[in-house]
Amino acid sequence: TGRLPNSKQGDGKPRLLLMGQRRSGKSSISSVVFHKMPPSETLYLETTTRITKDQMHSFMDFQVWDFPGHLDYFDPAFDVDNIFGEIGALVWVIDAQDEYLDAINRLNTTILNLQQHYPSINVEVFVHKVDGLSEDYKSDTFRDIIQRVQDELSDNGYENAPVSFYQTSIYDHSIFEAFSKVIQKLIPQLPTLESLLNSLCSTCRIEKAYLFDVLSKIYIATDTSPTDIGSYEICSDYIDVIVDISEIYGWDRSNPDAQKTGDSSAQDVSGDSGNDDAESLITMEKKGSNYLYLREINKYLALICIMSEDSPTEKKALVDYNVSIFQEALQKVFQR
Amino acid sequence: MNPSNPQPKRQKQRKVLLMGKSGAGKSSMRSIVFSNYVAKDVRRLGATIDVEHSNIKFMGNLMLNLWDCGGQDGFMEHYLTRQREHVFGSVTVLIFVFDIESREFPADVINYSNIVRALEECSPSAKIFCLVHKMDLVQAQLRERLFVERSEYIRAASEGFKGAVEFFATSIWDQSLYKAWTQIIYYLIPNASTIETLLRQLGEVIDAREIILYERTTCLMVTHVTRGEEDRNPFTDRFERVSSILKTHKQSMAKHTGMPATSANFAEMHVKTGRFMFFITRLTENTNLAAVIPPSEQIFNAARLNILLARHKFAELDIASKPRMDMSQA
Ligand SMILES: Nc1nc2c(ncn2[C@@H]2O[C@H](COP(=O)(O)OP(=O)(O)OP(=O)(O)O)[C@@H](O)[C@H]2O)c(=O)[nH]1
Ligand SMILES: Nc1nc2c(ncn2[C@@H]2O[C@H](COP(=O)(O)OP(=O)(O)O)[C@@H](O)[C@H]2O)c(=O)[nH]1
Ligand SMILES: [Mg+2]
Numbered sequence: 001t002g003r004l005p006n007s008k009q010g011d012g013k014p015r016l017l018l019m020g021q022r023r024s025g026k027s028s029i030s031s032v033v034f035h036k037m038p039p040s041e042t043l044y045l046e047t048t049t050r051i052t053k054d055q056m057h058s059f060m061d062f063q064v065w066d067f068p069g070h071l072d073y074f075d076p077a078f079d080v081d082n083i084f085g086e087i088g089a090l091v092w093v094i095d096a097q098d099e100y101l102d103a104i105n106r107l108n109t110t111i112l113n114l115q116q117h118y119p120s121i122n123v124e125v126f127v128h129k130v131d132g133l134s135e136d137y138k139s140d141t142f143r144d145i146i147q148r149v150q151d152e153l154s155d156n157g158y159e160n161a162p163v164s165f166y167q168t169s170i171y172d173h174s175i176f177e178a179f180s181k182v183i184q185k186l187i188p189q190l191p192t193l194e195s196l197l198n199s200l201c202s203t204c205r206i207e208k209a210y211l212f213d214v215l216s217k218i219y220i221a222t223d224t225s226p227t228d229i230g231s232y233e234i235c236s237d238y239i240d241v242i243v244d245i246s247e248i249y250g251w252d253r254s255n256p257d258a259q260k261t262g263d264s265s266a267q268d269v270s271g272d273s274g275n276d277d278a279e280s281l282i283t284m285e286k287k288g289s290n291y292l293y294l295r296e297i298n299k300y301l302a303l304i305c306i307m308s309e310d311s312p313t314e315k316k317a318l319v320d321y322n323v324s325i326f327q328e329a330l331q332k333v334f335q336r
Numbered sequence: 337m338n339p340s341n342p343q344p345k346r347q348k349q350r351k352v353l354l355m356g357k358s359g360a361g362k363s364s365m366r367s368i369v370f371s372n373y374v375a376k377d378v379r380r381l382g383a384t385i386d387v388e389h390s391n392i393k394f395m396g397n398l399m400l401n402l403w404d405c406g407g408q409d410g411f412m413e414h415y416l417t418r419q420r421e422h423v424f425g426s427v428t429v430l431i432f433v434f435d436i437e438s439r440e441f442p443a444d445v446i447n448y449s450n451i452v453r454a455l456e457e458c459s460p461s462a463k464i465f466c467l468v469h470k471m472d473l474v475q476a477q478l479r480e481r482l483f484v485e486r487s488e489y490i491r492a493a494s495e496g497f498k499g500a501v502e503f504f505a506t507s508i509w510d511q512s513l514y515k516a517w518t519q520i521i522y523y524l525i526p527n528a529s530t531i532e533t534l535l536r537q538l539g540e541v542i543d544a545r546e547i548i549l550y551e552r553t554t555c556l557m558v559t560h561v562t563r564g565e566e567d568r569n570p571f572t573d574r575f576e577r578v579s580s581i582l583k584t585h586k587q588s589m590a591k592h593t594g595m596p597a598t599s600a601n602f603a604e605m606h607v608k609t610g611r612f613m614f615f616i617t618r619l620t621e622n623t624n625l626a627a628v629i630p631p632s633e634q635i636f637n638a639a640r641l642n643i644l645l646a647r648h649k650f651a652e653l654d655i656a657s658k659p660r661m662d663m664s665q666a
Contacts, residue, residue, distance in 0.1 A: 040472060040509060171376075230592035237588035242607055244581050248574045249545075249612045249628050253565055278609040282585075285601040285618075290593065 014062040014186045020093035021103045025128045032170045039170040059300040089122040097129045108152040123163040124182045131169035173233045180218045193221035206305045235304040351401045356433030358407035361469045372597035375508045424458035449493040464501040472507040514576035518557045535561045542639035546628040555583040
C-alpha cells in the first residue's frame with residue numbers, strides 16, 4: 001500500500017499536516033512561522049474548527065494543513081487518502097505544559113495507523129510550549145514522551161518508524177529550527193545543496209554557511225560541519241535586520257503617491273525590482289570576532305555565512321566571486 | 337550660537353524622575369533602554385525599593401541622573417512628604433508611567449496629580465512625559481482610542497503642566513518604547529541644533545538621502561537629517577524601528593557569541609540592494625552614524641571616506657555644549 005516518497009500524485013506539493021490536541025499550539029505555530037505573527041498575539045487566536053489549508057510559495061511550494069484538535073482522522077467517513085496521499089510530514093504537537101497522556105495515546109494510534117497504510121510519511125513530534133518549563137522538567141518531559149512513543153512502537157514491531165522529536169516554543173528560535181529540519185527531509189536536492197555549501201566553505205574558509213528561506217526563516221540547508229543552535233540564531237536574527245532595513249528603505253521611489261501607510265511591502269524583501277541582489281556585511285568592533293555576510297541568492301533564498309579571524313575587506317572579493325559561482329550552481333538545482 | 341567657539345567642557349547634569357505605580361513597568365523600560373536587557377529578561381526584576389539611582393553618560397557631556405522611584409504606596413507617600421524637596425527639587429524631566437491594565441485608573445491619576453503638584457512647587461520649569469504603558473496587552477484595533485481617552489483624562493489632571501505634557505503609548509515588546517525615549521532624550525540634549533547643522537552639511541557632501549545619528553550604547557536616535565524625496569518615505573516610524581533593530585542585533589550577537597552585551601558592538605554594517613545602500617559606522621566615542629544613499633558603489637565609497645574625515649568635527653561636538661534648554665526655559 002505504501003508509496004515511495006517521490007511518486008507524486010495530485011498537485012505534488014509536499015504537505016505538512018499539523019495535528020494534536022486542542023489548544024496544543026498548532027494554529028499559533030503556523031501563524032508565527034508562516035505568517036509572521038508576533039508570538040504574543042497568538043493569545044487571541046480562535047480555536048480552529050475546520051481544516052485550514054495554507055499554500056506556501058517559496059523555493060518550493062508546499063502546503064500547511066492545520067487540523068482542528070478533535071478530529072478523528074481515521075474515521076471511515078474521512079478521506080484519508082486525500083489527507084495522507086501526498087508526500088510530506090505529519091507534525092504532531094504536544095503541549096508540554098499540559099497533561100499529555102491522552103495526546104500520546106492518540107499520537108500512538110495515529111502512528112500505528114500510518115505505519116500500516118502510509119509508512120513513508122515522516123512523523124515529527126513537537127514537544128511544544130517548553131518555554132515555561134524549568135530545564136530539568138523540560139528534559140524529563142521530553143525523555144518521558146519519547147519513551148512512551150517508542151515503547152508503543154516496538155511493542156508493535158515498528159521500531160524503525162520514521163518518527164522524530166523536537167522541543168519547541170514559539171517564543172524563541174526553536175520552532176524555526178524544528179521546521180527547518182522537518183522541511184529539509186522533504187527536499188530531494190538536499191545532498192547536492194550540502195556539498196555545494198561544503199565546497200564554498202572550504203574555498204573561502206567560511207566557518208558556517210546557511211541557505212535560508214527568507215520569508216519563513218527556515219534554513220533549507222547548511223554545510224555539514226557541526227551545527228549549533230547559536231549560529232543558526234545569529235543568522236536568523238541577521239535576516240530580520242536585513243529584511244527590516246530593506247523594508248524601511250526599499251520603498252518604491254518611482255511611485256509619486258508612495259505616501260501611503262507603509263506595510264505589506266515586506267514581500268518585496270530585497271530587490272526583485274532592483275537590478276542587484278541584496279548583499280550585506282557586518283564586521284565587529286572587537287578584534288577576532290566573527291563577522292557576518294549575507295547574499296541574496298534568488299527571490300526566496302539567501303546565503304548567510306559566519307566568518308572569522310581574517311580581514312573581511314581582503315577576503316571580500318574572493319567570497320563575492322565564489323558566492324556567485326555557488327549562486328549559478330544553485331540556479332541549476334532550483335529552476336525558479 | 338557659534339559652534340566652533342571652544343566651550344568649557346563642563347558636564348551637564350540632568351535629573352530625570354521615573355515614576356508611576358508599582359508594577360507599571362518603570363524598571364523594565366530602564367533596563368531595556370539603558371542596561372541591555374531584552375524584553376524577556378525583565379520578568380526577573382523585583383519591585384524597586386525606594387529610589388534606584390543610575391548615572392548614564394550620554395553624548396559626551398550629558399549626564400542623566402535617572403531616579404527610578406519604587407512605586408509602592410509607602411514609598412510614594414514618602415516622596416511627597418519627608419523627601420519632597422529632595423525628590424522633586426531641580427528636576428529637568430518627570431517621566432510618569434501608567435499601566436494600561438491598571439484596574440484603578442482614576443486612583444492612579446489622583447496619585448499622579450499629587451506628584452505633579454509637588455513638581456510644580458519644587459521644579460516649575462520641569463517637563464513631563466506620560467507613558468501609557470503595556471499597550472501590547474490591548475488588542476491592536478482598540479489601542480488608539482484607549483490611548484487618546486486616557487491621555488485626555490491625564491492631561492486634565494496635569495495642573496500647571498496641562499499645555500506642555502506629552503503622551504506616548506508604549507510597550508517593551510515593540511519599538512514604541514524607543515519612540516518615547518528618543519523624544520525624551522532629544523529634549524535633554526543640550527546642543528541638538530548644532531549637531532543638526534553639522535549633519536546637514538555632511539549630508540550634502542555625501543549626497544545622502546538620510547543620515548541618522550545614534551547614541552551607541554542605547555541605540556537611541558539623537559537626531560536625523562532627511563533630504564530630498566526620502567521625505568516621502570512611508571515609514572514614519574523608521575528611526576525608532578532602526579533603534580530597535582540595532583539593539584536587537586547587538587543583543588543577538590552578545591547572546592550567541594557569549595560576549596558581554598556592552599562589547600558586542602559592530603564596527604560597521606552595510607546593506608546594499610538595488611534600491612538603496614545603507615550603512616552604519618562609528619562616528620564618535622558615543623555615537624554611530626547611519627547613512628542611506630542611492631545604490632551606487634561610487635557614492636558608497638566616497639561617503640565612507642567623507643564620514644571618516646568628518647569624525648573630528650563631531651568629536652568636538654560630543655563634548656562641547658550649548659545650553660539650548662536653559663535658554664528656552666528662561
Ligand atoms: N505586557 C507587558 N508587560 C510589561 C511591560 N513592561 C513591563 N511589564 C511587566 O510589568 C511587570 C512589572 O515591571 P517593573 O518594571 O518591575 O515595574 P516597576 O514600575 O519598576 O515597579 P516598582 O519598582 O514596584 O515601582 C514585570 O513583570 C514586567 O514584565 C510591557 O510593555 N508589556
Ligand atoms: N507559553 C507558550 N504558549 C504557547 C506556545 N504556542 C502556543 N501557545 C499558546 O497556546 C494557546 C493555544 O494555541 P492555539 O494555536 O490556538 O492551539 P490549537 O488549538 O492547537 O490551534 C494560545 O493561547 C497560544 O498563545 C508556546 O510556545 N509557548
Ligand atoms: Mg521598579
